[in-house]
Amino acid sequence: xxxxxxVLARLDTSDGKLALAMRNxxxxxxxxxxxxxxxxxxxxxxxxIEKEMQxxxxxxxxxxxxxxxxxxxxxxxxxxxxxxxxxxxxMKVLLRGYSRVTxxxxxxxxxxxxxxxxxxxxxxxxxxxxxSVVTSVENKEGK
Numbered sequence: 001x002x003x004x005x006x007v008l009a010r011l012d013t014s015d016g017k018l019a020l021a022m023r024n025x026x027x028x029x030x031x032x033x034x035x036x037x038x039x040x041x042x043x044x045x046x047x048x049i050e051k052e053m054q055x056x057x058x059x060x061x062x063x064x065x066x067x068x069x070x071x072x073x074x075x076x077x078x079x080x081x082x083x084x085x086x087x088x089x090x091m092k093v094l095l096r097g098y099s100r101v102t103x104x105x106x107x108x109x110x111x112x113x114x115x116x117x118x119x120x121x122x123x124x125x126x127x128x129x130x131x132s133v134v135t136s137v138e139n140k141e142g143k
Contacts (some may be wrong), residue, residue: 094126112137 101109123130
């Protein structure tokens with residue numbers, strides 16, 4: 001069995017350690033409390049609100065710039081595609097002086113082999129239709 005004096009000595013040592021730990025814990029919490037109460041955001045929340053509003057304004061400006069650039073890029077691509085499509089428009093091709101020749105059934109005549117002498121052909125031009133009769137057929141040399 002332990003000696004009474006030894007037990008009392010251990011208790012005194014433990015009591016001192018516990019008191020020191022409590023003081024250190026309370027000092028740390030007091031320091032933490034002081035830091036929090038002196039923090040700029042707690043002392044002046046309006047400052048934090050203004051700072052975040054400025055950040056929001058900057059981000060809104062950047063977003064608007066990016067959206068405008070994206071819009072202009074897509075608009076430019078659309079205009080280019082529209083021009084390409086316009087060049088393929090059959091009516092615009094006819095307006096440039098070209099025509100489309102078909103037989104009576106509406107099949108495109110793309111070779112002299114598609115018609116015979118006295119066949120009726122239809123010639124589509126920009127402002128109407130011409131009906132013609134084939135009077136002669138001439139092959140290109142070598143074909």
